[in-house]
Amino acid sequence: MAVQRILAAPGVSMTTNGSAEQLFAEVTSGCTGLISRIALSYEADPALRRELVQDILLAIWVALPSYRGDASLRTFVASIAQKRSISHVTKRAREPRQVELPTDLVSAAMAPDEEAVRNDLKQQLVDSIQLLPIPQREAIVLCFEGFSYSEMGQVLGISTNAATLRCQRAKEALKSIMEQRL
Amino acid sequence: MSGPDFDDFAKLWQQEPDAAEQELMQTLARKARRRARLIGYGDMAWTALIAAIVVATIVAKPDLFTVAAGLLTLAVISWLNWKRRSLRLQLTEAGDPAAFVESSIRAARHNLRRVMLSLAAFPPAILIAILFRISKDTGGRFDHLMEAIAAWALSLRGMIVIPALAGGIVWLVQSGLKFRREIKRLEEVRSAYVEEARLDAAEKG
Numbered sequence: 001m002a003v004q005r006i007l008a009a010p011g012v013s014m015t016t017n018g019s020a021e022q023l024f025a026e027v028t029s030g031c032t033g034l035i036s037r038i039a040l041s042y043e044a045d046p047a048l049r050r051e052l053v054q055d056i057l058l059a060i061w062v063a064l065p066s067y068r069g070d071a072s073l074r075t076f077v078a079s080i081a082q083k084r085s086i087s088h089v090t091k092r093a094r095e096p097r098q099v100e101l102p103t104d105l106v107s108a109a110m111a112p113d114e115e116a117v118r119n120d121l122k123q124q125l126v127d128s129i130q131l132l133p134i135p136q137r138e139a140i141v142l143c144f145e146g147f148s149y150s151e152m153g154q155v156l157g158i159s160t161n162a163a164t165l166r167c168q169r170a171k172e173a174l175k176s177i178m179e180q181r182l
Numbered sequence: 183m184s185g186p187d188f189d190d191f192a193k194l195w196q197q198e199p200d201a202a203e204q205e206l207m208q209t210l211a212r213k214a215r216r217r218a219r220l221i222g223y224g225d226m227a228w229t230a231l232i233a234a235i236v237v238a239t240i241v242a243k244p245d246l247f248t249v250a251a252g253l254l255t256l257a258v259i260s261w262l263n264w265k266r267r268s269l270r271l272q273l274t275e276a277g278d279p280a281a282f283v284e285s286s287i288r289a290a291r292h293n294l295r296r297v298m299l300s301l302a303a304f305p306p307a308i309l310i311a312i313l314f315r316i317s318k319d320t321g322g323r324f325d326h327l328m329e330a331i332a333a334w335a336l337s338l339r340g341m342i343v344i345p346a347l348a349g350g351i352v353w354l355v356q357s358g359l360k361f362r363r364e365i366k367r368l369e370e371v372r373s374a375y376v377e378e379a380r381l382d383a384a385e386k387g
Contacts, residue, residue, distance in 0.1 A: 024211075024215065027211075028207070028208060028211040032199070032204065032207035032208070032211070033196075033198050033199055035207070036199050036203065036207060037195065037196075050206070050210065053207065053210050054210045054213060054214050054217075057210060057211050057214035057215075058214045058217055058218055060214075061214055061215060061218040062218060082279055083279060083282045086279060086282065086283060086286075086371060087282075087286060089367070090286070090364050090367040090368045090371060091364055092367075118194065121194060122194050122195075122197070125191055125194060125195065133374040133377075133378070134279075134371050134374055134375075135279075135374050135375050135377075135378040136378070138279060141195075143192070144191070144192045144195040144196065145195075145196070146192070146196070155278075155279075156278060156279060157277060157278015157279065157280060157281065158278070158379075158382065161386060162379075162382040162386070165381070165382050165385045165386065166378060166381075166382060169378075169381060171188060174191075175188075178191075
């Protein structure tokens with residue numbers, strides 16, 4: 001971590017305003033992909049997803065003064081993003097509608113075949129992840145993001161052992177959904 | 183899994199967003215920072231305004247009661263600000279996701295109770311206000327109550343107040359329904375966490 005943090009007793013605000021600014025700059029330069037993908041696993045609608053991303057960024061800004069540095073900034077960001085996303089899906093005014101994509105969408109982008117196949121596969125993957133129960137969805141996204149089981153345990157508030165098992169179940173569930181779709 | 187395996191999916195998932203998406207993220211980050219600062223400045227401006235009013239009142243009428251009431255007001259405002267700030271923090275980092283869901287359920291139930299209480303108190307409060315007004319106009323006589331209420335309802339004030347009150351009631355009903363839906367979804371998420379924890383324990387055992 002490039003940013004120097006002030007150490008203090010647990011529960012006490014750990015960062016100065018200046019370092020919170022620096023940390024936020026670090027988040028916006030290094031964690032936007034992670035935030036965007038976590039939001040994607042919860043919200044299919046692009047406009048609502050932008051709102052969710054903004055909520056996540058605002059929540060991170062508010063929470064940064066309490067960042068103690070006992071976990072990596074990425075873990076801290078993932079933890080907040082997951083909770084904001086849960087809040088977002090439970091506060092939705094109505095259940096999301098399943099929107100059929102227009103058939104000419106891929107050809108309109110004039111993507112080469114390989115890219116079209118890859119885009120299609122990614123869409124299938126995102127749709128399948130969104131079908132998982134939230135605890136498994138959290139686990140699989142962290143797994144895909146390359147978090148270690150210990151870090152996953154920190155984000156999910158469970159033991160490393162339990163994180164391993166949950167990830168395994170999430171993989172099985174995803175495999176089963178993907179097999180049905182492919 | 184036939185076709186692509188788990189590592190392929192991980193690679194596909196980790197694809198960095200394209201340039202347009204990254205630019206959008208930077209814009210959203212700038213907006214979030216601006217919004218957070220505005221909220222902070224708004225809080226400070228509101229506190230400063232109240233403090234200025236309290237101080238001006240004390241200076242205008244410096245007796246013991248005014249000073250005590252002013253100091254109490256300032257203490258309550260400071261406490262409310264501190265409480266609001268810690269609540270905001272708690273909302274963003276209340277332990278693990280399962281604990282967060284639990285505290286969200288409590289908050290949503292509290293909001294629903296507040297809405298139901300407002301809905302229950304609203305009609306009697308309106309009736310009392312109308313009766314008070316009629317009593318004031320008639321010198322405390324309620325001989326022609328229904329006619330008086332009808333006359334008030336057809337007056338310009340009644341025509342403004344009644345739709346506003348109806349709008350308020352509709353808004354409260356909608357809020358109540360929204361909180362009920364939120365609680366239902368949160369309880370479903372909580373059940374999913376309980377089930378996962380049960381499976382974790384069963385597989386470990």
